[in-house]
Amino acid sequence: MSMTQVQIIGAGIHPFGRTDGRSGRDQGVFAVREALADAGLEWTDIECAYGGSEAAGNADIMVNELGLTGLPFINVSNGCATGGSALASARNAVASGQCDVALAVGFDKHPRGAFNARPGDWGLPEWYGETGMMLTTQFFALKIQRYMQLHGISRATLGKVAEKAFRNGTLCDHAWRRSPVDLDTILNAPMVNDPLTKYMFCSPAEGAVALIIASEKKARELGADGVRIASIAVRTRPPGSFEVFAPAISVDRGGKPTELASQAAYEAAGIGPEDIDVAQLQDTESGAEIMHMAENGFCKDGEQEMWFAEGRTELNGQLPVNTDGGCLACGEPIGASGLRQVYENTVQLRGRGGARQVPGQPKTAYSHVYGAPGLSAVAILER
Amino acid sequence: MSGALPVAEGLWTDEAEPRLIGGRHAQTGEIVFPMPGGDAAQHYVPVPLSRTGTLWSWTSQDFRPKSPPYAGPEDFVPFLLGYVELPGEVIVETRIEGAALSDLSLGMPMELVLTEFAPGRTTFAFRPIR
Numbered sequence: 001m002s003m004t005q006v007q008i009i010g011a012g013i014h015p016f017g018r019t020d021g022r023s024g025r026d027q028g029v030f031a032v033r034e035a036l037a038d039a040g041l042e043w044t045d046i047e048c049a050y051g052g053s054e055a056a057g058n059a060d061i062m063v064n065e066l067g068l069t070g071l072p073f074i075n076v077s078n079g080c081a082t083g084g085s086a087l088a089s090a091r092n093a094v095a096s097g098q099c100d101v102a103l104a105v106g107f108d109k110h111p112r113g114a115f116n117a118r119p120g121d122w123g124l125p126e127w128y129g130e131t132g133m134m135l136t137t138q139f140f141a142l143k144i145q146r147y148m149q150l151h152g153i154s155r156a157t158l159g160k161v162a163e164k165a166f167r168n169g170t171l172c173d174h175a176w177r178r179s180p181v182d183l184d185t186i187l188n189a190p191m192v193n194d195p196l197t198k199y200m201f202c203s204p205a206e207g208a209v210a211l212i213i214a215s216e217k218k219a220r221e222l223g224a225d226g227v228r229i230a231s232i233a234v235r236t237r238p239p240g241s242f243e244v245f246a247p248a249i250s251v252d253r254g255g256k257p258t259e260l261a262s263q264a265a266y267e268a269a270g271i272g273p274e275d276i277d278v279a280q281l282q283d284t285e286s287g288a289e290i291m292h293m294a295e296n297g298f299c300k301d302g303e304q305e306m307w308f309a310e311g312r313t314e315l316n317g318q319l320p321v322n323t324d325g326g327c328l329a330c331g332e333p334i335g336a337s338g339l340r341q342v343y344e345n346t347v348q349l350r351g352r353g354g355a356r357q358v359p360g361q362p363k364t365a366y367s368h369v370y371g372a373p374g375l376s377a378v379a380i381l382e383r
Numbered sequence: 384m385s386g387a388l389p390v391a392e393g394l395w396t397d398e399a400e401p402r403l404i405g406g407r408h409a410q411t412g413e414i415v416f417p418m419p420g421g422d423a424a425q426h427y428v429p430v431p432l433s434r435t436g437t438l439w440s441w442t443s444q445d446f447r448p449k450s451p452p453y454a455g456p457e458d459f460v461p462f463l464l465g466y467v468e469l470p471g472e473v474i475v476e477t478r479i480e481g482a483a484l485s486d487l488s489l490g491m492p493m494e495l496v497l498t499e500f501a502p503g504r505t506t507f508a509f510r511p512i513r
Binding site: 143145149248250 | 390405414420439440442443449453469471473484489501
């Protein structure tokens with residue numbers, strides 16, 4: 001199939017965090033209007049739309065506010081990959097020639113506190129939850145604990161991940177946490193699940209992101225400030241992977257969904273990790289960013305210790321990672337979180353990052369989502 | 384612990400030194416835990432698992448999980464949990480008893496015990512072999 005080149009020509013965001021009195025969907029509408037204004041388009045110009053949330057209702061109801069233009073609006077419900085799947089669908093709609101201008105939107109509004117999962121919803125027996133083993137935070141702690149033992153990652157490095165996130169967040173107007181937190185405070189904060197303290201975890205939050213996708217031809221006609229989507233890959237887990245909510249795992253250790261999505265995205269884009277100028281990696285907690293650096297091919301297992309000691313992932317480093325503070329500083333509204341990464345990459349490639357702008361006019365940007373029950377989405381953008 | 388009820392039926396064997404009950408896939412021989420229920424059960428044969436293994440990873444639970452589903456006491460006491468590799472069988476998630484966080488290390492030998500995680504209710508756990 002011959003595929004049209006596709007660009008992001010408009011990007012809008014509703015600030016992440018807590019916005020009392022505004023529904024998740026209204027935050028979605030806000031983001032769509034921001035994206036339309038950014039692209040210089042009207043709602044009537046959007047030919048098809050894909051969107052969703054995890055906990056804030058159906059996206060297609062947004063037409064009540066945006067206008068009853070009769071466009072096809074597909075609700076996407078795909079857990080942590082909701083935003084990534086909406087983007088992949090919108091991009092495919094344009095790439096296949098089905099339409100010239102499409103919308104991808106994700107929003108959410110979660111209750112305060114840790115996500116509360118019910119065993120039955122995940123095909124798990126009740127005893128697993130009753131005995132206190134069904135918590136996402138435990139999984140992340142168990143995964144990084146083993147990784148630290150095997151690959152020599154220190155607790156201080158876990159702290160440095162969070163310290164960087166909060167420092168970048170101070171420079172970002174859509175971030176939730178806007179105050180720096182020093183390393184000692186992070187390391188000495190109350191433990192949630194050893195080795196991860198309170199400041200090393202992101203929190204459920206609220207927020208919305210909208211991206212307007214167009215064919216290269218349409219982008220040229222509009223004179224858009226566009227960013228090309230080089231590739232998008234969404235993958236689910238292979239055999240023998242280690243995922244959230246696993247009462248047992250196979251002794252035959254296998255691959256990882258992130259590795260599959262990453263390799264597919266690099267292959268489709270025709271570039272490798274050494275070609276990436278800026279990256280947004282899923283940092284549900286500090287350990288995730290460390291492990292995802294290796295799973296996405298940016299370094300070998302264990303090299304993260306040196307990378308953080310040398311500040312290689314700082315804004316002015318060799319590979320800036322999570323330039324807007326990531327999930328740690330922005331919180332995690334599940335339906336919007338993956339699109340926030342792509343939004344941030346769009347900002348960086350357009351050179352509109354202001355105080356957090358990566359120097360040297362980055363040309364390639366990488367985003368990576370990981371979520372339950374073992375799925376990953378990777379998008380590579382090029383300028 | 385006499386009189387205390389198991390958190391679920393069919394999780395471990397009823398013998399002096401109980402063993403977890405897994406399921407061996409009839410075709411592939413792969414072992415899973417717990418023994419699957421529902422339609423998936425037809426593909427598996429129940430099999431008692433090794434009561435000893437090695438520590439694969441661990442963490443602490445320092446805050447009270449939300450109820451439901453958590454059924455432990457209101458008066459929360461932090462506990463340890465982890466994964467124990469039963470050699471050649473499967474790696475099971477489990478509570479860890481009889482150890483402090485600082486006692487734990489990768490690969491240390493562990494053995495199965497039963498523990499009362501809530502008044503009158505037992506579940507399985509592993510503890511370091513002394």
